[in-house]
Amino acid sequence: MTGAAEAPGEGVVGSGPITVGAARATLTAPGAAYELHEVVVAGKSVHCYRNAPPHLRAVFESTREYGDRDAVVYEDERLTYAQQYAAVARTATTLREGFGIGRGDRVVLAMRNLPEFVIAFWACQVIGAVAVPLNAWWTGQELAWAIADADPALAVMDGERWRRLRDAGFPMTGLPVVVTRAEEDLAGAIPWREIVPDHTGTGELPDCDIGPDDPATILYTSGTTGRPKGAVGTGRNHCSLLMAAGFQGEVGRLTQPSPPRREPSQPALLNPFPFFHIGGLSSMYLAGSGGVKQVLMYKWDTARALEICARERITNLAVVPTMLRRMLQGLAAETYDLSAVTAIGIGGAPGAAELSDAAAARFGSGVSINHGYGLTETTSSACQHNGASFAARPDSVGLPTPGTAIRIVTEDGTDRPAGAAGEIWVRGPQVVAGYWNDPAATATAFQDGWFRAGDIGALDQEGYLTVLDRAKDVIIRGGENVYPAEIEAVLHDHPAVQEAAVVGLPDHDLGEIVAAVVVPAGSAAVTGEELREHARRGLAAFKVPAVVVVRDAPLPRNATGKILKRLLREELAAAG
Structure with a gap:
């Protein structure tokens, strides 16, 4: 199709052991780990990963093998994978038996990046409930609106969000609310410690029949015309993102011109992205799927981030350009041992290209710089590149992930030729099912299997996407x-x-x-x-x-x- 690009099987980029195109072709070949097959989703044919987990419950079940490894680190608190598994099993059982929550019921999660968020999120996935993270920076009125829109069966929040809702006059009856890390009287709310009194026990997950296209999350994305819209992500969407991330890591490894640094026995991720963003949420479950130690921050503080990186031997950074810029400035002024860092993912805003050289100079040529393009509606990355690919084309956002197609179109939907600018449309296994409780917005943004991103971009002859302008006035x-x-x-x-x-x-x-x-x-x-x-x-x-x-x-x-x-x-x- 003119103006549309699927992940190509060839294209020489960089000077690594093999080309990017050869690496992609090898990894997606029949019988390979990232082989694709055709699946009908909502009446549309979609190219999906044959070996993807069926849902996020299956991803969580696989974490049991990591046992005594650190799973979550927050301040002076640590949870091993065994403790996390036990806590999630207990929470999932309480949600089902104590609150009657089951497949398809919504559970609001309104808190900062805390260990309780991780536990509550996985508990929702275990029983087929829909996790609805809310923006922790919202006012009480904004939180109250979203809760009313999501119509949840339960809300789990921290003390600060609870106070905001109470001060905004949110009715404290009719909706069970579990509150954590609150010192004051909870006025009818249920303390978190009654749900998870400790992290002991072997834990068995409740049985649940979950389909790959069942809703797993509702993530609210700010609207261009007023109220936010809730993007409904399915298990297939999230597991496709998980596979795409693994695929891109393999492409980077196969094409990296310099030998990568040796990682410690357990990789460690600094995840400062808020969990109510797809970037933070996906980093959370990607860390779990690989047995990675995930280190949380309550809020961003550059000096604190650098201290954590040195102390916890962080191997992977997930940051926006502002965060990385501040870290580089901090490293210029102070001495921190960040020699464990092997990969830096830069996303969430323009500016990755201008920082790539400075990051490479500071961290060394063996560190992989990762970049891409995506939205909440595409479950994070629709295009990705790293290593040799990113070094050769830092102004591009990379090639479409396997199974993903990109179109560049005019206002009337006509495809544009290679190199010409137009609106970016995306189709693939990571595109969400639509907007919660908003059929009009869904009909406008999702057309015949394509999501209209609204951003302006261009595809070159080899299928690399360059984003030229952002959607509307964002x-x-x-x-x-x-x-x-x-x-x-x-x-x-x-x-x-x-x-x-x-x-x-x-x-x-x-x-x-x-x-x-x-x-x-x-x-x-x-x-x-x-x-x-x-x-x-x-x-x-x-x-x-x-x-x-x-x-x-x-x-x-x-x-x-x-x-x-x-x-x-x-x-x-x-x-x-």
């Missing part, structure tokens, strides 16, 4: 997506505001910061700080504009009345 602040429409709606609620427009401004550290331009209503007087305070009451902190400009002149518009945000960006940049 701002990526430190790896977190911020959609102007949501912020503009909050600003318009202020009685002194007649017009409001939100744009992103370049920032060396965060990538972009949020800026708002406001026109007062009539003779009303309002300051930027007043509007920032107003925004804080209705928005998570990362969405609150860092810059608010109040102007008397109307906002610039085109002939059809659309605000010309490009001009606003130029004006703000010129003003400093």
